[in-house]
Each structure stands twice: as C-alpha cells, then as structure tokens.
Amino acid sequence: MSRTYLDWAATAPPSEKALETYLRAAREYPGNPSSLHRDGTAARRALEDSRARLAGLLACSSERIVFTSGGTEADGLVLLALLRRPSPGSIVISSIEHPAVFEQAAVLERLGWKVRRVDPGPDGRVGPGAIAGACGPDTVLAAVMAVNNETGAVQPVAEIRRALDDVSRGGRRILLHTDAVQAFGKIPFRPESLGVDSAALSAHKLRGPRGVGALYLRKPFEPLNAGGGQEAGIRSGTENLPGILAFEEAAEEAVRGLPGSAPRARMLTDRLLEHARGIPDVRPLPDCRTPGDERYSPWILSLSLPGLAGETAVRVLSDAGFDVSTGSACSSSRRKRRVLEAMGVPEALAFCAIRVSIGPTTTESEIDVFADALRDSYLRYRT
Known part of the structure; x- marks a missing residue:
C-alpha cells in the first residue's frame, strides 16, 4: 500500500x-x-558562513543567530534565563502556546513567577490589546507564537509589539518572544520587522534534519545554563555542524521557494476545505475559516469529525494509508485539547479534531484521494 504523508507540521x-x-x-x-x-x-x-546565510534569510545580522538543538531548546533558553533575575516578576503568554513555551512557563510559575495566560478569540488569534492588558508593572516578557501549530492561525505579532510598547511607554521595554517554528520558511518571517526580541526556529519543520534549530536574539542575555561558552555563551555545547549546514540548506530552499510554494499550498488547503465542507457534519476549526483566508497558514488545516474521536480517526486513516495527527506531536498528553478548548471549541468537538498539514511535495491528487478516504472513513465509523 502506498502512503500519503499529511503530517508535515509534526x-x-x-x-x-x-x-x-x-x-x-x-x-x-x-x-x-x-x-x-x-x-x-x-x-x-x-x-x-552558514550562520551568515541563515541570517540573510531572516534579514538580520549574523551575530543575532544562536544555533541550538531545536525549537524547544530555543524557547527554553529565553524563558529559563529569567531565573537569573534577582527576584521573580511576571510574564504573559497566550494559552495556545506550544508545550515548549507553555510548560516552561509552568516551571517559572512553580519557582515563584506570576504567569498570566491570555485566551484567543474564537478565530484562534490572540488580541494585541488582550496581551497588553494582561501586563503589569512587573511584567518582563510576553510570549506569543507566530503561527499556531494546531489550527494554523497566524498571530498578529507586529501589532502585539506595538501594543506592548504603548503599555510600557516611559518604562522598561517588555520583551516579546515568538515561537516561529511553524512560520519560518512557510510564511514571510522577518523578526526585526515584527519587533520581536527573540524567536525560536527549527530545522525539521522545513525539511532539514532533526536535532538542530536556532534562536534569533535582538540582544544577548545571560543564560541559566553554563558550559564551554559556545554560541557567544548563550548555548554551550559543541555545535552540530552537519546539522547546521543542512538546516541552512533546507531554509534556503524553503524561503527562496515561498513565492511559488505558498500560493500552491493555499490552493491545496482550500481544495481540502471545500471537500471537507461537503462531508455531512464535518467542519473546520475554527468554523469561521474559509478558502483564501490569510489569517491562517496555508500549510495547516484542523477539522472536527463529530461522533468520531480524533485518535480513532487517525488510526483508521493510517490503516487506509494516510498520515495525519490529532495535534502537537511534541506533547505526551493527547486527551485534552488545550488549544481548541481555549478558543471556546466545545469539548465534544475538540475531542473529535484532527490536523492535516501539507508540504511542498503534496499533490492535488493526494488531497482528492485523502478527501475520499476521509468521507468513507467518517461515514462508516462515526457514532
């Protein structure tokens, strides 16, 4: 049996x-x-040389790039560095963050930091005013991902930066961190134009090897971990040179190819969305998503299959030759759908959600055949 891979976001x-x-x-x-x-x-x-080329793709200077073992480490470096401060303060995060940020924030909370979590609207996007409104005099950092890994919702990062500047006018700058793992190489992404202070990147999300990533830093900081002082002292440990060079090669392919690949991905996702809306009771999440909606990444589509548990659907579709998921592959907990429930999606619909994510080699034929299998599987196994 041939297989069709539709779990590129994992x-x-x-x-x-x-x-x-x-x-x-x-x-x-x-x-x-x-x-x-x-x-x-x-x-x-x-x-x-590889650092300079990667920086060029991000339109920043090479000294602002720190190589890491992946997106999770990049996120952790930023958040855990806050423990170097003489006394705990507060941070603000969106409640739809990847576990790499969400769980690190929980660590800070257990160590005395105040963590304020901001829910998105029903469209899956976090309001800039809501982030700014959650900040207090002791807030030192806000973290909002660039693209949500479950729904594909593109977050208004530049607007959040402006809102933070407004609320902190005359005082200390509130740092803004973004997990850009689902953004870099998939949508236009330039950290300096967005005004972020730090951004986490990952190679294996854009066809590079696993176990390598990068951290964009507007200004260096003192990390919590110490070691041999590699990567300007931010991330100690011998650099994974083959992985880094392969990361830069994959990033070059992805970023240079965006003008052609992104519109094609939008066409394919819109095609699948139209197919899904033709299946009785199946709906996209969020329900307001329509073809061509640029508030969402063209590479990710979340669907709810009422009456068929998401995990069951994943297994049934896998048996039919299609690889999809129920959400983040980086979380060990599959029962709760934290992101969807934070959007106000009823628990019964969230429990029945699957995520379909495509890549630059996905074809129209694969989308059409998958849509037929989705219809057949859903109508056969729904309760």
Whole structure:
C-alpha cells in the first residue's frame, strides 16, 4: 500500500539537498569548530558562513543567530534565563502556546513567577490589546507564537509589539518572544520587522534534519545554563555542524521557494476545505475559516469529525494509508485539547479534531484521494 504523508507540521521529510549537505559536511569537516588546528578552523569558517546565510534569510545580522538543538531548546533558553533575575516578576503568554513555551512557563510559575495566560478569540488569534492588558508593572516578557501549530492561525505579532510598547511607554521595554517554528520558511518571517526580541526556529519543520534549530536574539542575555561558552555563551555545547549546514540548506530552499510554494499550498488547503465542507457534519476549526483566508497558514488545516474521536480517526486513516495527527506531536498528553478548548471549541468537538498539514511535495491528487478516504472513513465509523 502506498502512503500519503499529511503530517508535515509534526516533522517534514528531509529534502535531498539537505541530506546531501549533511553527509558532505560530516565527511569534509571532522574538526570541532572551537579547535585551533586546521580542521577546527575550517569547521569554524563553515559554521560562520552558514550562520551568515541563515541570517540573510531572516534579514538580520549574523551575530543575532544562536544555533541550538531545536525549537524547544530555543524557547527554553529565553524563558529559563529569567531565573537569573534577582527576584521573580511576571510574564504573559497566550494559552495556545506550544508545550515548549507553555510548560516552561509552568516551571517559572512553580519557582515563584506570576504567569498570566491570555485566551484567543474564537478565530484562534490572540488580541494585541488582550496581551497588553494582561501586563503589569512587573511584567518582563510576553510570549506569543507566530503561527499556531494546531489550527494554523497566524498571530498578529507586529501589532502585539506595538501594543506592548504603548503599555510600557516611559518604562522598561517588555520583551516579546515568538515561537516561529511553524512560520519560518512557510510564511514571510522577518523578526526585526515584527519587533520581536527573540524567536525560536527549527530545522525539521522545513525539511532539514532533526536535532538542530536556532534562536534569533535582538540582544544577548545571560543564560541559566553554563558550559564551554559556545554560541557567544548563550548555548554551550559543541555545535552540530552537519546539522547546521543542512538546516541552512533546507531554509534556503524553503524561503527562496515561498513565492511559488505558498500560493500552491493555499490552493491545496482550500481544495481540502471545500471537500471537507461537503462531508455531512464535518467542519473546520475554527468554523469561521474559509478558502483564501490569510489569517491562517496555508500549510495547516484542523477539522472536527463529530461522533468520531480524533485518535480513532487517525488510526483508521493510517490503516487506509494516510498520515495525519490529532495535534502537537511534541506533547505526551493527547486527551485534552488545550488549544481548541481555549478558543471556546466545545469539548465534544475538540475531542473529535484532527490536523492535516501539507508540504511542498503534496499533490492535488493526494488531497482528492485523502478527501475520499476521509468521507468513507467518517461515514462508516462515526457514532
């Protein structure tokens, strides 16, 4: 049986160019980038060249890029660095954050920090005024993801920056962190134009290897963790040079290809949305999403299948040759649908939700065949 992969938001199959780059780098650069010998200095040059190219894709200077092991570590570096402050303050996060931010905020809360969580509207987007309104005199950071990983809702990050500036006028700048894992390489993303202070990036979401990512930093900070001082002291540990070079290669492919790939992805997602609306009782989440709606990423679509549990639907569709998910693959808890419930989606509908996410190699034929299988499976197994 042939399989159709529709879980790109969980992880993307690596591109051939990224794989080739990884293998070439592993062979050509045996040295540690921190070593002073010839192989070490060659590795350092390759590392810094890759950093500069990645920075170019983000339209920022290379010293603002810190390589990490992935998006989760990048998020954690920013939030846990707050523990270096002499006394706890408060942070504001959206209640639809990825677990990499949501759970780190809970750690801060257990250690004495105040965490204010802001719900989105029914459309899955967080209001700038709501974020600013949750800030107090002791608020030092707000965290709002760029694109939600379950619904594809694009958050108004630039407007949130302006709202934070308004509420803190005359006082200390409230830092703004964004998890941009589902944004970079998928929609236009330039951290400096958005006004963020930090942004987490991941290679494996855009066809790079797993285990490598990056952190954009407007200004350096003192991290909680200490070590050998690599990456300007922000993230100690020997850099994963083959992974970093493959990450940059995949990012180059994704960003340079966006003018063609994003409209095509929108067409495919709209096509699936029209198919889904033709299945009795099936609805998109949020229900207000319509074809061409630019408030949502063209790569992610959430659907509710009333009367058929999401986990059951995933297994049934997997048996039919289609890989989809119920939501974040980075969370061990599948029973609660925190993001959907924060949007006000009734628990019964949230329990029956699946996420379909596509990539640059997804075809119209795959969408049409999947839609037929979805209809058949749903009408057969719904209760």
